[in-house]
Amino acid sequence: MRATLRLAMIGCLGLALTAGRAAPAPDLKAFLAYPFLTDLVAPERGGALAWIEMREGKRSVWQARGADLTATRLAGSGLDDGMELAELAFSPDGRILAWVRGGGEHNDWAANLPPPNPASAVAQPTQEIWVSVEGSAPVQVAEGAEPALSATGRLAFVKDHQAWTVTLTPGAKPEKLFYDRGKIGDLAWSPDGSKLAFVSHRGDHSFIGIYAGPDVPIRWLAPATAYDGDFAWSPDGTRIAFVRREGEADLLASPLTETPNPFSIWVASVADGRARQLWASPRTIEGSYPQVPDGMFVRWAAGDRIVFRAEMDGWPHLYALSAGAGGTPRLLTPGAYMVEHVALAPDRTALIYDANTGATPGDIDRRHLYRVGLDGGAPVALTKGEGVEFTGAALGGGKVAYVGASPTGPMRVMLAGGGTPKPLGEPGPAYAPPGMVVPLPVSFTAADGTLIHGQLFVAKGQAARKPGLIFVHGGPPRQMLLGPSYMDYYAHAYAMNQYYAAHGYVVLSVNYRLGIGYGRAFQHPAKGGIAGNSEYQDVQAGARFLAAQSSVDPARIGIWGGSYGGLLTAHALAHDSAIFKAGVDFHGVHDWSLYPGLITRPERYEQGDYDAAMKSAFESSPESALKGWTSPVLLIAGDDDRNVRFDQTVDLARRLRAQGTPFETLILPNEIHGFLRYDSWLRADEASVEFLGRTLKP
Known part of the structure; x- marks a missing residue:
């Protein structure tokens, strides 16, 4: 009796309610049935x-x-x-x-x-x-x-x-x-299959080794006090090109400001392990090692050339360098756009890649396929229009396969070359959920004057003054597109934004700073992340833009997001509960200071610098503004999360409960960060739909 009374009192207060499995929302499963x-x-x-x-x-x-x-x-x-x-x-x-x-x-x-x-x-x-x-x-x-x-x-x-x-x-x-005391990775056989190259990761440095047989000692390629990796065999198997860098640069792992992390291209002899430096990047921020998107991409191409990706003009682009003479790398893909998902043609004379550029308005928020030859000439567009096309695979004979989708259609593997692209494989069950819309490319300006891009999902013919919903992606080096994403987490988010738009919400997906697609300076802003949370003003700007739409009721704006998007959802509710009336926070970060390892190598800094960095980390966290959090929130997380520790959700729930802020939880035992089961996503989405409907559509 006493326990029953206590649970009833907690329920009346709206605290710590565990969200059970709600009745399925109308046609939610249809939106989640995408391939x-x-x-x-x-x-x-x-x-x-x-x-x-x-x-x-x-x-x-x-x-x-x-x-x-x-x-x-x-x-x-x-x-x-x-x-x-x-x-x-x-x-x-x-x-x-x-x-x-x-x-x-x-x-x-x-x-x-x-x-x-x-x-x-x-x-x-x-x-x-x-x-x-x-x-x-x-x-x-x-x-x-x-x-x-x-x-x-x-x-x-x-x-x-x-x-x-x-x-x-x-x-x-x-x-x-063989045995090695390091952590082995990046295995690659020589062209004739007689030798195996690998990277031995050893904490503060790494080596490239060559295994040539059970009776031959490992040969190390020019070992140094550096991180060596991103290697490629020469076509004849006598040399290996690799990237050397002194340390790893990560915006969220820097104390308060980003410092240059230059890299260099080396070529080593497989026979004796000796190496020489071909070229070194400028010791500038733009000359830093490019970790995203999609890594360095180093390949040995025809004409004894090495191709690689760098951001020396502020955009991730492809360059070619002579493996013999070195010299100045030649820019292959000039322009204000990002090169992503690169493949080398079988004859090694051309590169296939996708990029966020093209002749269609809004292409900065799409991907189209391109081909560029190594012997000169401008890149040639292989696809265009309002769809998205990515992850090209070169087949030879001028044929290229890729994954493509329209804004309202399913993904298909397409084959291009010699005529109209044709789909491969079986189409499977039709994917045509009712009410899907073509999202609109929009832009708006943050308080400091930074231009922010987004996608607006709004259905026609519905009643005016609908609730608005902000979506913020995770990462943060990600970009939401005007179509399905090439990452499963964000393909799911795209489907859910379509669902919400079809069911009475106006949805704005905000591509805030720290994200990719808009240049290196946008991805690495001043005072971003733990150094000042400057990206949150982009979310605020998105809310102002959404509230100004004639179809939106500014008194009913909510927000949802996962991972870093969960962090920004928590920021919105903590700083601006007057604007954001409810939120759904998927496995967000809520207190950066619980991650002291993000301030890399504290022993490298003076105690005062380290203390300042930790203070900034907490002040850049949602929990620093917790007293202003009055809007209800649904917290969703898997307890085997291996990207954002589960204690971030535990800690926030404890603090919200202590101050009487209404919250509900849906916890998925044994699930990881990017839920591996459809049933997990369905349970989370059903709970989100019910919660947002109850709080934004009273």
């Missing part, structure tokens, strides 16, 4: 394709082979089991395809944790390597990750941070290739 396609790859010599499809949590591996590239489904359980499929890898000739089943969230923090178990299976899940030879039935050959196939069909992989191998014969047992 998501990822990991589109082609073998080094072209002639085949593979990709991964996910629909309602059911993952499958597809392969297209033969002259007409007939696509077949190779693998997939047909279950929403949360077992990720990833890391597709062809042998150079395309005869063998390998992939990994299980795992998730690849970062240093998660590296020593067992594979996640989001379905709460009784048996502990494992991370497995599967192989299909010439399209045959797949076979599990080992436990591990990062499969790498040689020209001779030999498979190497990583297990427990060491390099292993297994022969592709029935009953073969995996064997450790």
Whole structure:
């Protein structure tokens, strides 16, 4: 009786209500039934394709082979089991395809944790390597990750941070290739398959090593007090090009200001390990090592040239450098846009990439496919229009495959070259949820004069003065598009923004500073993140823009977002509850000072500098303004989160409860940061829809 009375009192106060599974909102499942396609790859010599499809949590591996590239489904359980499929890898000739089943969230923090178990299976899940030879039935050959196939069909992989191998014969047992005291990664066979190059990560430095056989010591390439990696074999296998840098630059890991993190391109002899520097980037902010988008991308191209990505003009672009003479790199992709997802053509004379540029208004918030030759000439557009196209794979003979989608249609793998692009694979069940809209490209100005881009989702023909909803992405180095994203987390967010627009909300997705797509200065702003939270003013500007729309009721504006978007959702509710009447916070960061490791290497700083950085970290956190938080919030998180620690949600809930702020929670046992199960997303979305409807549509 006493316990019952106590629970009833808590419910009346609106505190700590655990959100149960609400009744499904009308046609929510229709919006979540989109096909998501990822990991589109082609073998080094072209002639085949593979990709991964996910629909309602059911993952499958597809392969297209033969002259007409007939696509077949190779693998997939047909279950929403949360077992990720990833890391597709062809042998150079395309005869063998390998992939990994299980795992998730690849970062240093998660590296020593067992594979996640989001379905709460009784048996502990494992991370497995599967192989299909010439399209045959797949076979599990080992436990591990990062499969790498040689020209001779030999498979190497990583297990427990060491390099292993297994022969592709029935009953073969995996064997450790060699011992190394570092953490092994980035396996790559030489062109003839006789040697294996790898990176040995050793904390404050890393080496590139060459394994040449069981009786040959590891050969290290010019070892130094540096981070060496991002390497590429020469076509004849006698040299390796690699990137050297002194340290890692990360906006959120710097104390209060960003400092240059230059890098250099080196070429080493495989025979003796000696190396020489070909070129060094300028010691400027723009000359810093480019970590996003999509890493460095280093390849050895035709004409003894090395191609790589850099941001020396303030945008991520491709450059070519002579492997023999060095000199000044030649810019291949000039312009105020970002180059992303790059592939080298089989003959090594051209690069295929997607970029946020084109002739259609709003292309800065799209992706289109381009080809640029290494022998000169301007990039050539392969796609255009109001759709999005990304992750190109070069097949040879002028053929290119890519993933494409319209703003209101499903993703498909498309084949271009020699006529109208044609879809590959089976279309699957129709994806046509009612009420989808073509989002509008919009822009508005933050308080400090910074131009901010966004996408406005508004349905026609509905009653005026609807509630408004701000969406903020995570990352933060991400960009929401005028169509589905190439990342599954944001493809889901796009579908939900479409759902909200179709059900009586006007939605504004805000691409705030710290994000990609608008130049390096935008991505690395002054006083961003833990150094001052300057990006929050972009959210405030978005709210002003949304409130000014004639179709929006400014008294009913809410906000939702995940990860860094959860942090900004919490900021909005803490600083501006008068504007934001409710919010849904997916696994957000709420107190930066709970992450002292973000102030990298505290022993490097004077105590006063470190104390100032920690003070700034807390003052840049939502919990520093908690007393102003009066609007209700729904907190959603998985307790096996490996990107944002679960204690961020625990701590916020404890503080909100203490001051009487209304909040509700939906906790998903054993789920990770990017939920692995469709059922988890469905439960979270049902709870979000019900909560926002109850708080913004009374």
